[in-house]
Amino acid sequence: MATIEKIEAAAKRLHGNARITPLLSSPFLDEIAGRQVLIKAECLQHTGSFKFRGGWAAVSSLGFHARKRGVIAYSSGNHAQGVAAAAKAHNTPAVIVMPADAPQLKIDNTRALGAEVVLYDRIGGEDREAIGAKLAEERRLTLIEPYEHPEVIAGQGSVGLEIAQQTAALGITKAEVAICCGGGGLASGVALALEKYAPNMRVRPAEPVGFDDVARSLAAGKIMSNPAATGSICDAILTPEPGATTFPILKRLAGAGVAVTDAEAMRAVAQAFLRLKLVVEPGGAVSLAAALFHPDAFESDTVIAVATGGNIDPATFQTALSEFTG
């Protein structure tokens, strides 16, 4: 089970290995949002997303023999790179099951980080969890689930510890924390960290319209699924439903979810380019899009948006600049 003690222990193992990412801001963004917006730049994390934290926490928690046999993960790309890089640093073999239609950059990077990549057909309906489980059994690999693994949640929770420390240094104790949500690993880890270290801050899940399973699940009080598996540009966070482990944490601690359109996510990508000098992928920008373009969804004077990843194909980034910087 994910606990604050596990988060604190994971943060110790991450110390000196994961980056403490900066909390950025721009008067231009504050003006758009009509309030103070702080951006936690996890796109600057190793491998370009917060997923490195969870990958490191999980691999570093393994015993000697399990490390030697290796790990397996299924991922649309960011978890893949995070686990691959963490495994490489621990001299642990890594097999990554990725959808064949994931951004080429993510597939290439995962291979370049030393992992064995197994592609599957997401659109045709192949089940990545079944593929992962089968390979894990055959080769006695440890499966590192992208958001249900307690050590993964603990690693992601270190983002919450940093937010609590960085905002305290700025004299800010009350805020809503918008977090891009797939399965809810980051959101639930951060929620647990804030519960102890910044109790006046509340997680607000942010998702793409049509893939707002977390928002709808929170509203209904029970786990709800998305009608479709693909169809948003926010590839990093298109999971079918909240995790069985993460949802109870979010139900207890998070505020209502916010859904943004793909166009709003792309507009946030363009604003991050113009005003923050950050490369953020669409799925990593839905939190910023929520803060900028849905001001009525928030109540607090300060919104912290976690920019969760920056692994965007050049063509998609160029589209964001062409359409939304004019």
Added chain:
Amino acid sequence: MATIEKIEAAAKRLHGNARITPLLSSPFLDEIAGRQVLIKAECLQHTGSFKFRGGWAAVSSLGFHARKRGVIAYSSGNHAQGVAAAAKAHNTPAVIVMPADAPQLKIDNTRALGAEVVLYDRIGGEDREAIGAKLAEERRLTLIEPYEHPEVIAGQGSVGLEIAQQTAALGITKAEVAICCGGGGLASGVALALEKYAPNMRVRPAEPVGFDDVARSLAAGKIMSNPAATGSICDAILTPEPGATTFPILKRLAGAGVAVTDAEAMRAVAQAFLRLKLVVEPGGAVSLAAALFHPDAFESDTVIAVATGGNIDPATFQTALSEFTG
């Protein structure tokens, strides 16, 4: 005169106002360079470049009456924004003299930061220093020269203090520090800081081919000018010659300069996008270009490249991605 004592004092005034920018890295970039490359991400500084430091140091050093009358600066854009933002925070009026052909984004941002912008014709040969001096006299404004002002050099030198602290935390004491060079304010300030706090690190100026006045001046032992005033995409660092104040510091402390082509600068912009998730402008990427594409110009196991700014027009960024990420 710029001194280490002025740098230390400026760093105190900057504390809590300028950002401590992260020192980033990527195994992919290390592989290209054939050595460890660390990137000091000053593009993440307020206003998108290190110039905010010098602007803040200069404005905060003024007395009550001088602050009230206001300041003036001439700049192709980054110094303009740095001074404008610093002046605004001190409730000081700011007049900025900018070339009419500067990137529109820089002109727009300078105005949005509350400054009065006066445009001049750089290509037609109007003399920005004469324009600046005349306006300063008429309105009794304090001129903040972009690289000759001792407080500006002191503010930029705070980058060197951070590099010394951040590398010490990583156990690195020996390195070459590649710095994008216009008039040499940043390079000379950093050189002074490293002389005291990291004496085994040496500044290596990086410039565009055809505008390598600092490199040629260092080689000749006296100030040499560039044959042309425009003609490189690296607009931020096209100054006619090293400063009379900065050159003696560089002559005493810096190693040889490195010149890179515009194509290499654009290729470094693309690599910063792909591998660091940073938006860097061409003039801010010549240091990274030197580290990546001129490995024979360096000797040390570690090269630190200061990515000095990120204020790039979307169209130029798109060109870098189209041509150099394929």
